[in-house]
Amino acid sequence: MTSGITLxxxxxxRWAFLGPAATQTIAATVISAAIMAARSMDTAPLTKPQRHNLISPDVGAMNGVFIGSSVYMSILLVGVAMNLVISRQTRDIALLRAVGATPSRIRRSAALQAAIVALPSSVLGYGLGTLAGAAWISALRSHGILPPQxxxxxxxxxLxxxxxxxxxxxxxxxxVAAIRPARSRPARALTDSATGRPRIGVFRTLLGxxxxxxxxxxxxxxxxxxxxNAGDAAFFVMLALCVGVGMLGPILLRAIVGLARPLATALGGSGTAExxxxxxxxxSRPLSGALVPLVLAIGFAIVKVSMHTTAAHVTGSADAATDVWLDYAGTSVYCAFAASAALNTxxxxxxGRRRALAVTRLAGAxxxxxxxxVGVEAAxxxxxxxxxxxxxxxxxxxxxxxxQFHTWLPYMPLPYLFAGILSAGVVVVGGMLVPAALLSRRRPIEVVMAVE
Known part of the structure; x- marks a missing residue:
């Protein structure tokens, strides 16, 4: 019966699983590329002085940090993605519980769904990681960081x-996502799926x-x-802060909605903005899952870029070009990974809103x-x-x-600032406005009558 429920x-x-599958594929690509690049450096035919020069400065430490950071990001982002997909099945799980499915069977089905998505994504990510790893080694050689050997x-x-x-x-x-719907009474779960989950609990708030x-x-x-070392450790500080933001996401979003409502009404027209x-x-609950990778991508870029720009602004001398390139290259990988997870989420x-959007159109919009x-929501x-x-x-x-510099405020050049805002806007618009445009092309009555 578990396999039937899973299928x-x-x-x-099926469309909801594309997001987690894409996130897992990218995660597998990053991790496999980092592991194989590190192995290629370790097994390279280098003399003792060459290997000392390779390992003693930044490259050797960078490999360990790169692999570790990629693993931690994968744990966070893949977990968030799968949590969101299983949470969307609250109504289905409630109906299954009503006809006799046990909580343990529901949990086994959720785990099986995750495994079915994870395994092919891992294989595909390994294949892409082979290409990405080769490109990374080539880029390091072209910038004189690695010897030709x-x-x-x-x-x-x-793999x-x-x-x-x-x-x-x-x-x-x-x-984790299946715990609540699997244990809830069917009537309560159906109510939650129709009206939205209640406010977050005390434990989640305290943890955040x-x-x-x-x-x-x-x-x-x-x-x-x-x-x-401070720059490398900053990544884990941001992970803690971003997970805390995700835990408190529903509260933060509702608070910001309260603050933004008057401004949104003035800019977007009363009915649309309301x-x-x-x-x-x-x-606020599902969107809080998207806040984690989005805040992580933007925050990590702010920290890494501002360290170099502030140092150059305060001291009057820029960091070594090779060091800046190496730092920015790693930052680009992390930010692209997190941004893709935010986009997929x-x-x-x-x-999951295609039916709600269709009902809104039937009501006269x-x-x-x-x-x-959706544009106001994206803003x-x-x-x-x-x-x-x-x-x-x-x-x-x-x-x-x-x-380090006896200043509390970072220095961020305006072109960097505008580029960061534009990149974040592309992710949000691509994840909200573009899907809304595609989903609204069908006749609303067809969407409402279709079986999801």
Whole structure:
């Protein structure tokens, strides 16, 4: 029976699984590329002085940090993605419970769904990681960071490692998401699926506050480290802060909606803005899952870029070009990974709203009005992400900047600032407005009558 439930869920919500599958594929690509690049450097035919020069400066440490950071990001982002997909099945799970399915059977089905998605994604990610790893080694050679003797060699050992990480994180995320709907009474679960989950509990709120406080304390601790180690440790400070933001996401989104409602009404027209702000409040739980990778991408870019630009602005001399390129290249990979996870999460949320959007059209809204509503929603999400990411970046940066340069505020050139805002806007628009435009092309009555 478990396999039948699983196959039915995969068929019924097949489009919703594309987001987690894409996120897992990218995660597998990053991890496998990092592992195989590190192995290629370790097995390269180098003399003792060459190997000492390779390992002693930044490259050897960068490999370890790169692999570790990629694994931690995968655990966080893949878990969030699978949690969102299983949460969308609350109504189906309630109906299954009503006809006799036990909580353990529901949990096994959720775990099986995660495994079915994770394994092929891992294999595909390994294949793409082979190409990405070769490109990374080539780029390091072209910038004079690696000697010509270092060449890329695929390693099958990376495949089981990647598959194990992806399988574990995906299954864990799905099991966590299935706990509440599997244990709830069917009538209560059906009510939650129709009206939205109740407000977040005390435990989640306390955990979120604890993570934010812990991240702020860690930021003060790493400010006493040297610049290189502090920069590497800053990533984990931001992870704690971003997870805390995700835990408190529904509260933060509702608070920002309350603040943004008057402005949105003035800019977007009363009816459009009111509907958009109400929608954000109702969708605060699923959208909080998108805030985690979005805030992580923006915040990480703020920290890494501001360290170099502030150093150049305060001291009057820029860092070594090779060091800047190496740091920016790693930052680009992390940010692209997190941004793709945010994009996939937003698309998954929008795919789950196709029936609601169709009902809004049947109530009298035309396609242009629908896109206007989603546009205001996207602006609120973007503004929230930028505000939270700026806060995360400043909390992480301020102690380090004060310790190294005796200033509390970073220096960010305007072109960098505009480029960051534009990139974040592309992700949010691509995850919300573009899917809304595609979903609203069908006749609304067809969408409402169709079986999801």
């Amino acid at each position: 039915q869920a995969l068929r019924r919500h 270092v060449t890329f060699h695929p390693d099958l050992l990376a 089981p490692i990647v598959a194990g990480i992806e399988l574990a994180t995906s299954v864990l995320g799905s099991l 506050v604890l993570l934010l406080a812990g991240g702020a304390v860690l930021a003060g601790i790493i400010s006493k480290l040297d610049a290189k 509907i958009a702000t109400d929608n954000i409040a109702v969708l 937003l698309i998954t949320v929008m795919a 035309d396609r242009r009005r629908i896109l206007g509503i 609120i999400v973007l503004g929230t992400a930028l505000a939270l990411a700026t806060g995360v970046g400043l909390v992480t940066l301020a102690p380090m900047l004060h310790s």
